[in-house]
Amino acid sequence: MNAILTLNAGSSSIKFAVYSDAPEPELLQVGQVENLGPIAQLTLNRSAARPIGPADHASALPAILEAVSPVLAGRELVGVGHRIVHGGKSFVAPVVLEAEQLTQLEALEPLAPLHQPHNLATVRAAQRAFPDVPQVGCFDTAFHVGHPMVNDVFALPRRFYEKGVRRYGFHGLSYDYITQTLRRDYPELAAGRVVVAHLGNGASMCAIRDGQSIGSTMGFSALDGLPMGTRCGQLDPGVLLYLMDQGLSREAITHILYKESGLKGLSGLSHDMRALLASDDPHAAEAIDYYVFRIRRELGAMAAILGGIDGLVFCGGIGENAAPIRARVLDGMEFLGLHLDASANRAGGPLISTGQAHALVIPTDEERVIARAVVRLL
Structure with missing residues (x-):
């Protein structure tokens, strides 16, 4: 063999x-x-x-x-x-x-x-x-090839777009695995409108219609979108101009955005969601509040892109293991057809909802996607 x-x-x-x-x-x-x-x-x-x-x-x-x-x-x-x-x-x-x-x-x-x-x-x-x-x-970027242009472009002079300054999207291997799993286990859902939330030390969300990426929270770099373990997520570009005006070097700003921000920066404690959930420090609670708020905000945006949703999938280390985060994300989302099944959520799913739209927990497997690609190619 x-x-x-x-x-x-x-x-x-x-x-x-x-x-x-x-x-x-x-x-x-x-x-x-x-x-x-x-x-x-x-x-x-x-x-x-x-x-x-x-x-x-x-x-x-x-x-x-x-x-x-x-x-x-x-x-x-x-x-x-x-x-x-x-x-x-x-x-x-x-x-x-x-x-x-x-x-x-x-x-x-x-x-x-x-x-x-x-x-x-x-x-x-x-x-x-x-x-x-x-x-x-x-x-990781390949899954998002074919985005509609409105999700591919920034409102900058077009010459920058032609030079490659555009929204690429990331976590594509994870989204590929989830999409393939849905086609096998939930074929009707896979053919519909699905939002996948890859929540880990790196985090993003993707709007997928019939297996095709339509929108992503990550853009030109892996800094955009949701706050992450040590990365900032969405940031007003004016903040960067301000930091430069304050005399910070490119290297210093890069270190702040990639290594000192996100959950770690807001909490002042840790990038590890397990540690933050176990902490009674109010800064840990505030970091979690912001994390959940941004996921909920982006969920609404993804639903708007798709014209409603038929399913939401949680994956990644936090998405797969942090039942309290999933519960807080789904709280009050009945208007999207998402009704939390609290006991199923505590048990880890896979189905954690009772409403018209499915909420699922599916462990992702990027390594299997890689292995499948090697078999196909060779």
């Missing part, structure tokens, strides 16, 4: 998995390297984490390969699949990554500085480890 390795590099972690290369890949092993830096840790098959010492995205790969070597024994590795956050205008479907493609993707690093450099560092490390194995890139 042949095997596929998937590598999903985040800003401070790498999720990895080994699959068979069957038409519907079978998961053989799953794990994650967390806290990349001086105290990196590796988790395999959701067991207890073990320290692997100092590691960055490239140097963590040997520890990953050592962890998966038993399951790869006797199997030929036929492809390595990678999540690439930004594909720009050119990368609209999975591709085999060669030197030319990596050079093009490097040019997009300023658009996703928290992720793109780490994505590409992981690709290069995998190329060194497996020089004869195809490396396949899967792009």
